[in-house]
Amino acid sequence: MADTTGSGANRAFVRTETLPQAPPPLSTRGWIGWLRENLFSSPLNAALTIGALYVLYLFVPPLIEWAIIEAVWTGASNADCKGHDGACWAIVPARFGQFIYGFYPEAERWRADLVFILFCINVAPILSDRLPGRTFAALFIVSGFPIVAGLILFGGIGLEAVPTDRWGGLLLTLVLAVVSILFSLPLGILLALGRRSEMPIVSTFSIAFIELCRAVPLITVLFMASFMLPLFLPEGVNFNELLRALIGVTIFASAYMAEVVRGGLQALPKGQTEAAQALGLTYWQAMRLIIMPQALKIVIPGIVNTFISLFKDTSLVSIIGLFDLLLVAKASVTDPKWLGLEHEAYIFTALLYFVFCFGMSRYSLWLEGKLNTERRD
Amino acid sequence: MSADIETQAVDRSDLSDEVMIQITGMNKWFGDFHVLRDINLTVFQGERIVICGPSGSGKSTLIRCINRLEEHQQGQIIVDNVELTNDLKQIDQVRREVGMVFQHFNLFPHLTVLENCTLAPIWVRDTPKVDAEQAAMEYLARVKIPEQAEKYPGQLSGGQQQRVAIARSLCMNPKIMLFDEPTSALDPEMIKEVLDVMVDLAETGMTMIVVSHEMGFARQVAHRVIFMDDGQVVEQNEPEEFFNNPQSDRTKLFLSQILSH
Ligand SMILES: Nc1ncnc2c1ncn2[C@@H]1O[C@H](COP(=O)(O)OP(=O)(O)OP(=O)(O)O)[C@@H](O)[C@H]1O
Ligand SMILES: [Mg+2]
Numbered sequence: 273m274a275d276t277t278g279s280g281a282n283r284a285f286v287r288t289e290t291l292p293q294a295p296p297p298l299s300t301r302g303w304i305g306w307l308r309e310n311l312f313s314s315p316l317n318a319a320l321t322i323g324a325l326y327v328l329y330l331f332v333p334p335l336i337e338w339a340i341i342e343a344v345w346t347g348a349s350n351a352d353c354k355g356h357d358g359a360c361w362a363i364v365p366a367r368f369g370q371f372i373y374g375f376y377p378e379a380e381r382w383r384a385d386l387v388f389i390l391f392c393i394n395v396a397p398i399l400s401d402r403l404p405g406r407t408f409a410a411l412f413i414v415s416g417f418p419i420v421a422g423l424i425l426f427g428g429i430g431l432e433a434v435p436t437d438r439w440g441g442l443l444l445t446l447v448l449a450v451v452s453i454l455f456s457l458p459l460g461i462l463l464a465l466g467r468r469s470e471m472p473i474v475s476t477f478s479i480a481f482i483e484l485c486r487a488v489p490l491i492t493v494l495f496m497a498s499f500m501l502p503l504f505l506p507e508g509v510n511f512n513e514l515l516r517a518l519i520g521v522t523i524f525a526s527a528y529m530a531e532v533v534r535g536g537l538q539a540l541p542k543g544q545t546e547a548a549q550a551l552g553l554t555y556w557q558a559m560r561l562i563i564m565p566q567a568l569k570i571v572i573p574g575i576v577n578t579f580i581s582l583f584k585d586t587s588l589v590s591i592i593g594l595f596d597l598l599l600v601a602k603a604s605v606t607d608p609k610w611l612g613l614e615h616e617a618y619i620f621t622a623l624l625y626f627v628f629c630f631g632m633s634r635y636s637l638w639l640e641g642k643l644n645t646e647r648r649d
Numbered sequence: 650m651s652a653d654i655e656t657q658a659v660d661r662s663d664l665s666d667e668v669m670i671q672i673t674g675m676n677k678w679f680g681d682f683h684v685l686r687d688i689n690l691t692v693f694q695g696e697r698i699v700i701c702g703p704s705g706s707g708k709s710t711l712i713r714c715i716n717r718l719e720e721h722q723q724g725q726i727i728v729d730n731v732e733l734t735n736d737l738k739q740i741d742q743v744r745r746e747v748g749m750v751f752q753h754f755n756l757f758p759h760l761t762v763l764e765n766c767t768l769a770p771i772w773v774r775d776t777p778k779v780d781a782e783q784a785a786m787e788y789l790a791r792v793k794i795p796e797q798a799e800k801y802p803g804q805l806s807g808g809q810q811q812r813v814a815i816a817r818s819l820c821m822n823p824k825i826m827l828f829d830e831p832t833s834a835l836d837p838e839m840i841k842e843v844l845d846v847m848v849d850l851a852e853t854g855m856t857m858i859v860v861s862h863e864m865g866f867a868r869q870v871a872h873r874v875i876f877m878d879d880g881q882v883v884e885q886n887e888p889e890e891f892f893n894n895p896q897s898d899r900t901k902l903f904l905s906q907i908l909s910h
Contacts, residue, residue, distance in 0.1 A: 546718050547755035551769035551821060552744040561768060565759050 349609035363613045364620050367604045371620065374440015374595045380432055384443050387421045391450065399635065401642070414454050436514040440595030442624060447514075448586040448596065449628075452521040453579050459522065460529025465559065467534060478530070485527030490588055493520045498592040517589045525582045532574040536567030569643050576636035580629045597621055664872065667694040668727075669825055669856050670715060675724030677710060684710050686880045688724070694824075697857045699867040699888075702877035703903060708860045711877070712827045715858070716747040729824055745773060748818030752830040754810040756802035762789070762813050763798040766820045774821065781820070788816040792846045808839025812846050819850075826850065828859040862907055868892065876900045 311321040342358025346365065353360035364371070373381050394413050397403040425447075427433040439447065466478030485493070497520030498513065505511075540563060548558035568575070590599035601621040605613050670692035677685040684707050692698060700708050713719040714726060717733050717740045726733045728743045757765050766785035770776040776784070789795045792812035794805075802810055811831055818826060828847070832840040844866050851857060851870040861867065867874050867888050874891040876884045876899075884891070884900045895901045 541753075541755075543751060543753055543755035544757065547749075547751065547757070549718060550716055550744060550747070550749035551817070552741055552773040553769060554741065557772050561772065562757055566757075569759070 350611060350613060359616050359619075360613050361616060363604065363610045363616050367607075367610065367617075370441055370600050370604060371597065371624075372442045374444055374600055375438040376434060376440065376443060377432070377438070380427070380434055383424050383427070383431065383434075387424050388446075390417070390421065390424075414458065418451065418454075436512055439514065441600045442597050444514075444589075444594060445583075445586050445597040448518060448521060448589060448594075449583045451518050452525050452582055452586070455522045456525035456529045456578075456582070457575070459526035461533050461564065463526060463530035464533035464537060467530065468537060482527045482530050485524050486531070490521070490524050490585055491591055493524045494588060494592050496520070513592070514594060517592060517594055521582070521586060521589070525578065528578050529575065532571050532578055533567065535574060536569075536571035537563065539570050540566055572636050572640055572643075576632055580632055583629055583632070584625060597624060664696055665694045668692070669694045669696070669729060670858075671725070671727040672715075673725045675714065675721050675726060677707075677714060677719065677721045677723075684880050685714070685721070688882060690875075690882065692825075692856060692858065694856055695854045696872050697851055697855075697870050698859070698873045698875060699871040700858065700860045700875045700877060701862055701864075701867070701903070701907075702883075706877045707880040708877050709829050712749075712829055712858055712860055715825075715827060716744050716749055718749075745821065746824045747827060748821060748823035748825070749827045750811070750814050750818055750829065750831045752834050754802070754807070754814045754834075756810055756814055756817070758802050761799055761801055762794075762805070765802065765813060766817045769817070769821050785816070785820050788819045789813070791819070791849065792816045793842075806839060807835045808842045811835065811839075811843045815843075815846055815850070825856045825858070828857065828861065830860050830862075832861065832863060864892065864907065876903065878903070 312318045338358050340358075342356055343361050344353045344356050344358065345361050347353060347360070347362035348366070350360060350363075352362060369378065369381070373384055376384060394409055394417050397405045397409040398413065423429065424431070425434065425439065426436070463478050463482055466474045467482065469475045469478070494517060497516040501516055544562055544566065545558060548562045553561065587596055587598040589596050590602075595603070598621060601617040604610055605617050610617075668691055670690065672688050672690040675685060675688040676683070688711060700711065702708050710719055714721050714733075715728060721733075729746050731739050731742050733740060733743060756762075757768070760768065763782060763785055766788065767776075767778065767781040770781040770784065771778055786795055786798065789798055792815055794809055794812055794816075797805060797809060797813070802813065805813065815831075831847070832843050835843060840863070844863060847857075847859070847866065848870055857870075859866070859871075871888050873885055874888050875882055876891070876895075876897075878899050884895065884897050886896075891900075892904065895904055
């Protein structure tokens, strides 16, 4: 091979070290520098900044006035808000129970709280790297935890039975979101692997499944799960409406997840699999130890994106009559006592959705940052 | 520098007559493309073979057939008395005994150097973690980078990465080592550090098949040099004979091309 590389390094006119950085000029430092650089760097930019400030001036003060200054915070019905020119937040404390638990009996609501706490305990080692037992926690959360949580929420043995048609509000939304998120990821991983499998039966099935699920709207899947599934089941077998919705949403989400995961698999060089094979690792060992950790890391933003849209899509279950957070909000303002408070009810609902979705988004950013420190190349 | 080793390299007396790899009448196609034609090759235990030949001649494909990264369609490959068939158990058995070093290292970037080395012993050989780590440190010392054990591959130079890759394979205690152009992705100044490690390995009596155009290395350690072209083994001989007295025109042409550089 001809040695053409590196010959420039010894030429006298090529500087071999980097110069130390000079401090930036005063006018680019501090907040004045920041303003200048970001908001007033050109006449157009300055005009846009001033225009945006004017729009904010038009909208923000009235909003603050409505939402905070003129708002009524307590009261027994919308009558207490008469004569005020602001938001009637009184609906939130008054209907808080329904927003959170739906029609879950008041005396039994501690069970939902307990499940929530158990969930937090179970999920903590999975999300954090400072706690031990991640593998066990991850296995438990898709095996033991749903059973325990189901028993506590559903009751029956020792506890008062609470049929699922009484579950509602945030509780129902979280049940739907958590279950479909937890199960769609492993299912999606399996489908993604199946799609790339060399076995024709497996790959054909995976492709058909993924394409079919992606080609229909979630509402259709829910309708089918709710109305058509019973037609195929033997007479007398009638399984729970919520369970059917859960299966529908999970299957739907797993198809999307599969495509996200496949993107990560395709981004990995073939050499990774080959090196694993050459070392004698079995297919599943290679996937678990080498391929998936890298592929999933690449697609964290896509996975979390799917989680977030899944979380919000659970609101579609109201179509088949499940009282999720959104339907509870809608129902609360048909109560004559709170008639006409759509704004307040929906803003509160939106805030709840925001808290969870924003939380997921921030977590994914943190996770990406953390995983990136492991590799500098 | 290597005059005494050269004479030693021609000496085949340190070879046992135990056959490690036996390839008979092997053919391979990629679709319609006949990539390997009637390959016959016997490799004895402790034998070191260097394979060279023009790009696309099938060198990589041949050695990848030996650990079944590629599947052959005709003929027979027997590695350490195990025939390579569709039987997954036998494939795994062969892969446990055959180490491979790739052109582009293929280290696992999400694992530290030490974890790269201990992964297979722990999961494939069920070695306890402490033992695997101890062995890994010994091999890392042998490739002269024990101090990098806690780093990630992305933090190392190409030459260091390739030495880790060699250590990673050695940690499985393989009977055979395959090298697919281990130095051709490296900057010139790093080639030597990798070749030195390979020469050291050769001195331990490891059975090695090396696809390489490093003719100095071939002269120094190979028992046999094989020239491939167009999917066929065109010529094979002891290094001195091979380089000084090539038989076929294709070999002569090839040698004149690589030696003129
Ligand atoms: N997976 C594949 N599918 C189809 N053709 C392939 C595949 N892998 C290799 N080939 C072809 O087979 C031929 C031999 O490839 P191989 O990689 O074995 O050559 P090589 O001798 O190692 O060449 P190089 O020196 O460039 O590495 C080439 O023509 C290549 O294009
Ligand atoms: Mg090659």
